[in-house]
Amino acid sequence: MVTERMELEIIGEVAKIANSTMDLQERLNGVVEMLGERLETDVCSIVLLDEESDQLVLQASKGLNPEAIGHVRLQRGVGITGTVLATKEPIALRDATKDPRYYYVPETGEERYKSMLCVPIIDDKERAIGCIYIQSVEERDYSPGEVEFFQTIAYQISGVIRHAQLYDRSRRRLEQLTALYEVGQALSSTLDLNEVLNLIARSSAELTQATASVLRLVDFDRNELVVHASFGLPELVEEIPALKLGEGIAGHVVATGTPVMVEDLHLEPRYFGYMGRDFQTLLCVPIISKGRSIGALSVLDKCEPGTGRTVPFSPANRRLLSTFASHAAAAIENAFVYERLEWLAREKMMKIRELSILYEISSAMRTTMNLDKLMQIILSCVTLGDGFGFNRAMILMVDEEAGALVGARGVGPDSAKEAGEIWSRLARERRSLYEWVTAHDELGEGQGRRFDRFAKSLRLSLDRPDEVLSMTVRERRSFNITKAHSDPRVDKEFLRALGAETFATVPLLAKDRVMGVIVVDNLFNAKPITDEDLNFVSRFANHAGLALENLLLFHNLKELTGELSAVQSRLIETEKMAALGEMAAGLAHEIRNPLATIGGFARRLHKKLPEDFQFKNYASIVIREVDRLEGLLQDALTYSKQVPPSLEPCQVNVLVRDMVDIYREDFQDRGIELNVNLDPALPVVEADSQQIKQVLINLFSNAMQAMYRGGTLTVGSRPWPTAGGTGAAITISDTGGGVAPEVVSNIFNPFFTTKREGTGLGLALSKRIIEGHGGDIGVINREGEGLTFVLHLPPKGP
Amino acid sequence: MKRILVVDDEENIRLLYQEELGEEGYEVAVAESAEEAMDMIEAERPDLITLDIRMPGIDGIEFLRMLREKHRDLPVVIVTAYGEYKQDFSVWASDAYVVKSADMAELKATIRKVLPPG
Numbered sequence: 001m002v003t004e005r006m007e008l009e010i011i012g013e014v015a016k017i018a019n020s021t022m023d024l025q026e027r028l029n030g031v032v033e034m035l036g037e038r039l040e041t042d043v044c045s046i047v048l049l050d051e052e053s054d055q056l057v058l059q060a061s062k063g064l065n066p067e068a069i070g071h072v073r074l075q076r077g078v079g080i081t082g083t084v085l086a087t088k089e090p091i092a093l094r095d096a097t098k099d100p101r102y103y104y105v106p107e108t109g110e111e112r113y114k115s116m117l118c119v120p121i122i123d124d125k126e127r128a129i130g131c132i133y134i135q136s137v138e139e140r141d142y143s144p145g146e147v148e149f150f151q152t153i154a155y156q157i158s159g160v161i162r163h164a165q166l167y168d169r170s171r172r173r174l175e176q177l178t179a180l181y182e183v184g185q186a187l188s189s190t191l192d193l194n195e196v197l198n199l200i201a202r203s204s205a206e207l208t209q210a211t212a213s214v215l216r217l218v219d220f221d222r223n224e225l226v227v228h229a230s231f232g233l234p235e236l237v238e239e240i241p242a243l244k245l246g247e248g249i250a251g252h253v254v255a256t257g258t259p260v261m262v263e264d265l266h267l268e269p270r271y272f273g274y275m276g277r278d279f280q281t282l283l284c285v286p287i288i289s290k291g292r293s294i295g296a297l298s299v300l301d302k303c304e305p306g307t308g309r310t311v312p313f314s315p316a317n318r319r320l321l322s323t324f325a326s327h328a329a330a331a332i333e334n335a336f337v338y339e340r341l342e343w344l345a346r347e348k349m350m351k352i353r354e355l356s357i358l359y360e361i362s363s364a365m366r367t368t369m370n371l372d373k374l375m376q377i378i379l380s381c382v383t384l385g386d387g388f389g390f391n392r393a394m395i396l397m398v399d400e401e402a403g404a405l406v407g408a409r410g411v412g413p414d415s416a417k418e419a420g421e422i423w424s425r426l427a428r429e430r431r432s433l434y435e436w437v438t439a440h441d442e443l444g445e446g447q448g449r450r451f452d453r454f455a456k457s458l459r460l461s462l463d464r465p466d467e468v469l470s471m472t473v474r475e476r477r478s479f480n481i482t483k484a485h486s487d488p489r490v491d492k493e494f495l496r497a498l499g500a501e502t503f504a505t506v507p508l509l510a511k512d513r514v515m516g517v518i519v520v521d522n523l524f525n526a527k528p529i530t531d532e533d534l535n536f537v538s539r540f541a542n543h544a545g546l547a548l549e550n551l552l553l554f555h556n557l558k559e560l561t562g563e564l565s566a567v568q569s570r571l572i573e574t575e576k577m578a579a580l581g582e583m584a585a586g587l588a589h590e591i592r593n594p595l596a597t598i599g600g601f602a603r604r605l606h607k608k609l610p611e612d613f614q615f616k617n618y619a620s621i622v623i624r625e626v627d628r629l630e631g632l633l634q635d636a637l638t639y640s641k642q643v644p645p646s647l648e649p650c651q652v653n654v655l656v657r658d659m660v661d662i663y664r665e666d667f668q669d670r671g672i673e674l675n676v677n678l679d680p681a682l683p684v685v686e687a688d689s690q691q692i693k694q695v696l697i698n699l700f701s702n703a704m705q706a707m708y709r710g711g712t713l714t715v716g717s718r719p720w721p722t723a724g725g726t727g728a729a730i731t732i733s734d735t736g737g738g739v740a741p742e743v744v745s746n747i748f749n750p751f752f753t754t755k756r757e758g759t760g761l762g763l764a765l766s767k768r769i770i771e772g773h774g775g776d777i778g779v780i781n782r783e784g785e786g787l788t789f790v791l792h793l794p795p796k797g798p
Numbered sequence: 799m800k801r802i803l804v805v806d807d808e809e810n811i812r813l814l815y816q817e818e819l820g821e822e823g824y825e826v827a828v829a830e831s832a833e834e835a836m837d838m839i840e841a842e843r844p845d846l847i848t849l850d851i852r853m854p855g856i857d858g859i860e861f862l863r864m865l866r867e868k869h870r871d872l873p874v875v876i877v878t879a880y881g882e883y884k885q886d887f888s889v890w891a892s893d894a895y896v897v898k899s900a901d902m903a904e905l906k907a908t909i910r911k912v913l914p915p916g
Binding site: 591593594595602604627 | 808810811814817818852879880897898899900901902
């Protein structure tokens with residue numbers, strides 16, 4: 001029996017509990033414990049309505065199975081508590097088990113309690129938010145006063161709950177705001193896009209107690225939703241495919257701009273799934289910036305604190321996540337803008353750097369006018385270049401006439417080891433690009449020879465329409481081959497020799513034509529060739545092409561100038577010679593007159609002097625000397641005249657025979673035997689008969705003089721086969737004893753003579769005549785025996 | 799007796815030729831220039847003229863041309879130290895061309911050949 005005093009005390013206790021700083025659960029526990037004891041009941045329990053599920057949940061109990069707390073749920077309207085909640089009227093029963101509304105929940109315990117007093121807990125808005133009830137094993141009645149008292153307590157408890165809920169809500173709100181604030185701080189502390197995105201993904205999961213989260217952003221160029229960050233499923237981020245806008249839950253969210261909550265993903269038709277991971281609950285909100293959706297934020301499998309169960313997300317989660325998403329949107333936008341700025345700045349830096357590299361290269365290219373050196377500089381720039389360095393590079397030049405690309409120069413290490421040495425040297429020695437490329441040959445004369453040789457050995461036809469090098473020339477653009485072995489545009493032979501899986505080709509343009517191709521590869525470090533790299537090389541190739549063209553023009557000019565110079569020199573020489581010749585000729589002619597006079601009178605003297613005159617021979621001597629002078633003069637004039645042969649078909653055998661006939665008597669007088677072997681099959685050759693006769697005269701008279709004591713003269717002729725047809729060979733052999741070995745080499749020199757009465761010009765003149773015919777003359781010295789002269793006359797003139 | 803006019807600017811040549819040709823049985827007159835030769839021809843026409851090319855004043859070629867205007871068939875033998883005139887067309891106006899030499903056999907034979915008989 002509860003007295004008034006006790007009632008006051010109980011109310012006081014409840015008030016004390018209500019005002020304590022314990023959390024709601026503890027307070028409820030405290031209340032039921034205290035009530036159960038004070039009112040001496042077996043059971044005192046509080047059930048509260050869970051609005052989201054519309055179920056009455058056992059929140060606190062003294063006497064019932066503790067395991068049931070939190071788990072026992074009754075639908076609204078079910079059981080006595082359900083009725084009380086619905087009617088908002090208390091129910092007092094002597095034996096509840098006999099009441100049709102009685103609903104036994106086994107989890108609460110074995111005992112079936114009989115008497116029950118249940119009153120609703122009403123909040124300040126007159127809504128029933130739960131019930132509080134007491135039960136006893138034995139049957140008993142409850143007086144109206146007791147019911148009224150219990151209602152008072154319920155009212156108080158309503159206050160406790162409200163208070164606690166308010167406090168909770170405030171606390172949670174504060175927590176959320178704090179969390180949001182902290183996240184906001186973190187977001188604004190970084191402008192690194194990736195950091196921002198990852199932070200957003202993690203925070204969204206934390207804020208909503210989710211197990212995993214996925215952040216997707218819209219790629220406006222492709223109209224796709226791409227995963228940019230995630231939390232809780234690291235290894236799958238790469239695998240998640242992009243969604244088309246409108247596809248999937250996220251797509252729908254972005255398209256409509258409204259959030260979506262799913263309680264069971266297995267039943268959701270729009271769900272795409274994440275390979276291998278099985279999720280159940282999902283909340284997805286749009287990320288909206290400046291009025292348009294730029295992405296979607298999804299959180300998965302909310303984990304109930306304390307129990308670890310997967311539970312659906314609540315509207316509160318949705319509101320929080322939406323708020324968060326708008327913060328995130330701002331941060332993302334900022335990060336994007338920053339990234340773009342950074343990219344622009346980087347681009348600008350790169351452009352500046354490129355320009356300065358190009359400037360350095362141009363300067364280097366101007367240091368040389370040597371074609372090979374220029375090519376070496378060009379290729380060095382491409383291989384040593386700071387950051388753009390390819391492993392190997394070569395130039396092939398277009399040979400338009402041959403319709404082919406011919407390898408001109410290659411620069412690159414011969415082996416990976418050599419490559420490594422070069423790179424470490426580059427790293428150690430700090431020099432400007434200019435210094436490096438102009439001093440490149442310091443890197444070792446022997447290094448890179450193999451690649452250079454290989455490059456120079458290349459010769460590729462330009463005629464092939466589907467081969468990458470031909471295409472480079474024809475289409476005047478570069479190509480980046482990433483898989484050489486399987487690319488149909490790559491010539492197999494070329495690939496085998498080159499050996500690189502990735503290479504690129506760039507045309508060398510000069511004004512309006514393609515001069516050649518630069519081929520670069522990264523054989524040793526297998527670094528892929530980016531479009532950026534290729535663009536740089538292309539721009540550079542234009543400079544290189546111009547430089548090469550200039551150099552070639554310069555060389556042509558130099559050659560032409562050189563030729564002109566040479567021609568000019570020759571002209572001057574010829575003129576000089578001509579002048580000299582004229583002078584000499586004039587002089588020679590002037591000498592003739594006095595000679596004629598001297599010799600003429602000497603002859604008269606000789607004629608007039610009697611035979612026995614003691615000094616008659618003086619006159620003879622003068623006559624002979626004058627004759628000799630006249631002969632010399634004539635030879636010299638003839639020799640210097642350089643008359644070109646007037647070519648006619650000539651029967652050499654006839655000439656020889658004529659000559660033999662003329663000299664026959666003289667030979668006989670001197671006791672010289674004649675052997676003539678002329679081949680009747682000797683072909684007709686083009687020659688100047690007069691000049692050939694002169695040569696024969698010269699040789700015959702030489703032979704005659706050599707054989708002053710007699711001998712044998714052998715004359716022969718036979719066909720002389722040459723590349724241009726069959727000519728004639730004539731041999732004249734004497735038995736005059738030959739000459740000393742040191743004489744042989746001088747025998748054809750002008751003014752060289754061993755004879756007392758010779759001008760030394762005869763053989764020189766003969767040689768000139770024969771060579772003027774395009775033939776040659778030679779001598780065989782048969783020491784101790786004699787000389788053999790061999791003449792060769794070609795079938796057609798020189 | 800046939801009359802030969804020797805035209806040459808060198809005194810020694812004139813002397814030599816006069817002696818040598820005189821011994822051959824010719825009447826020999828000498829002129830030291832083309833102008834003198836023209837006068838002498840007008841005064842007394844020779845049977846043959848030996849002519850040097852290189853002379854100061856009017857040279858042999860010019861003299862020959864002048865001569866031919868008046869005396870078309872007067873035999874002329876060019877005797878000169880210069881070999882290349884052999885290629886000059888104008889020398890075809892002469893009847894023969896001999897290169898001056900200490901050995902006058904060729905000149906003598908040529909004169910004999912060129913002189914008209916009788």
